[in-house]
Amino acid sequence: MTLRIRLLLMIGVSMLLLWGGVAIWMLHDLEREMQRTLDQRLEMSAHMVAGLMSQNPAAWDGRAGKAGVSTLSVPEAVKGLACQVSLRGEVIARTPDAAPEAIAMAGIGFADRELKGEHWRSYTLDKLGLRVTTADRLTERNTLLRNVMVAAIVPFIVALIGSLMVLWFGVGNGLRPLERLRQVLASRTPDALTPIQNAPMSRDLLPLVDTLNHLLARMSETFSRERRFTSDAAHELRTPLTAIKTHLQVARITHGQEAAVAMDYAEEGVARLQRTLSQLLTLSQVEGAFSWEDGHLAEANEVAHLAMRDAAPDAPERIELDSDASGAVLALPQALAVTALRNLLENALRHSPAKNSVRLEVRHGPDTISFSVCDRGPGLGDDELALAIQRFWRRRGSGRGSGLGLSIVAAIAERFGGSFELLQRSDGGLEAKLTLPRKKQLPSN
Known part of the structure; x- marks a missing residue:
């Protein structure tokens, strides 16, 4: 599914739900208001007829007890509306649609009834012996209500369809800069890594x-x-x-x-x-995406002893250990910590005279543990200090080693948020200082 269609569906469905809910609410209120208005029309019609008859009671009283019932003519346009007037129980006037036997059964006020398969809504008024009943055929009511609803819904549907069409073109126009960017990226060769020109971009x-x-x-x-x-x-x-x-x-x-x-x-x-x-x-x-999260975390002194054992298996006395980090745990796998420290020790032993020892100092802080390896070798110049951690770099004339040891130390420190630096010692030799993060201790209760 394209982004254009997805946006159109999201916006269209949102509009449909929102405006559909508003339309249902509006139609429900409209139906209720129309029913109330039509009921008021029945009630007002009954009161109007009763009021007119009460203005000349003598004329109507003379009709009581005489044969025949006055039939009121109703225009064709208002078929479905019935009215009947009775005086002291006798019908004196009615419309052609009025059914005397049904209206006679009507109680005072509003009532719903069925006559000959048709449903009627009636209102009866009884005042000083004069009984006036008006009624609506519900078929005409429902037809009127349906026509009003259709008149309200059709513009809504047309507006919704028009809005979706405008949205279709609007979303397409809005996504055109993104399409141009896609075309720019698609036209680039696999080895083209130059920056994208953003001047014509949105x-x-x-x-x-x-x-x-x-x-x-x-x-x-x-x-x-x-x-x-x-x-x-x-x-x-x-x-x-x-x-x-x-x-x-x-x-x-x-x-x-x-x-x-x-x-x-x-x-x-x-x-x-x-x-x-x-x-x-x-x-x-x-340096890659290899996961070390499951590695075994180790105590700092244990790392120091393992690295010393691996770096000088035949001459352990050449390494002096000075540590105050007993019980401090590193926040990185033991294998990597040992590898980094072993590389530093091997490098120091390789460049120190055989009669001189290498000093390893382990110090702990609140959040870090530092390993300092000090040798008594020839040291490095300022330019050489900057090149020492580059891959495969070796001092000229030195054919030993692969030139990767210090690069690995720097990569491990960077991977786990530590630091690594080489310092020239004032009394000769080099100090390699590796600072690694310490595992945070949970507060005791």
């Missing part, structure tokens, strides 16, 4: 066009970043694959110690390739 569509332009800008930035990521990943994966292939070829054509060394180098290349792929998978999950 003022009402400017917020939509601005939102689309912001979306296109974000998509362009995302595609550019992914293209760079794909290019860098291909380059990084090509290097270990080429080395592995070369070492395997050397091992195939040599024997003894040279073949063993070549296999060791190939195995080292496989390990490097495996680690790079693992880091790429972690980064794609953190």
Whole structure:
């Protein structure tokens, strides 16, 4: 169903219900007023006849007891209206439609009765022995009421149909700018991410066009970043694959110690390739739509110990732990917290002399928990600090690592509302500070 038809149906049904309710209310009141008016006509007719007769009672008294009844002629246009006058129980005048036996049974006031298959509404007035009865045939009443209702309903129906036609063209005209925008979007190529020109657009569509332009800008930035990521990943994966292939070829054509060394180098290349792929998978999950809501939340000190164990399984003494966050729980999955902290520790251990230790400080606040990893390596320059968290960036001359560790740390911090920064230490080395959100504690009763 198109938007035009949906709007027309919504507005049309609303108008039909609203005006239909008003019409039913109006017709109900109209019927009641007409019945009341016709009853007043009967009553006024009876009073008028009685008043006229009372002006000359001697003339009518002389008719009492004489044979014959005066029949009043009624024009053809008022057929269905009957009247009968009786004096002291004797009928002295009546219209052709009046039935003496039925009217004689009528009580004072209004009454409904059926005569020869027809329904009548009558009014009887008794005053000083003079009895006047007027009656309406209900068939004529219903016909009159039906004609009045038709006269009221037909203009309403015509107006409703006309309104729907005006709505059809009005909605179509109102949606024309949106149709032009649709045509503009449909004519664009899949790789066209330039902003939409909003100069000829309707003022009402400017917020939509601005939102689309912001979306296109974000998509362009995302595609550019992914293209760079794909290019860098291909380059990084090509290097270990080429080395592995070369070492395997050397091992195939040599024997003894040279073949063993070549296999060791190939195995080292496989390990490097495996680690790079693992880091790429972690980064794609953190930056993508992967859901981590069901992950196990962990206590800060537990995260620190797990990261220390993974970063230095053979030399745990190289890492000094200073923590005051006992019992503090992180508001993110344990696996991601351990991954981020392990990357920081591995990076610090890799660039620190073997005889020097790395210091890990864990501090807790009301809403956050911070992990500070301090090393005694050569540190980084100001320009290098800005480049350090970019993917696949490594200091010139350093062939170790995949260049993804700090990028993963920054992505995890951004994903869960934390922060990550690299600081140059005054006494040499680098401080990597990771701040993560803390799980809120429920107030105790």
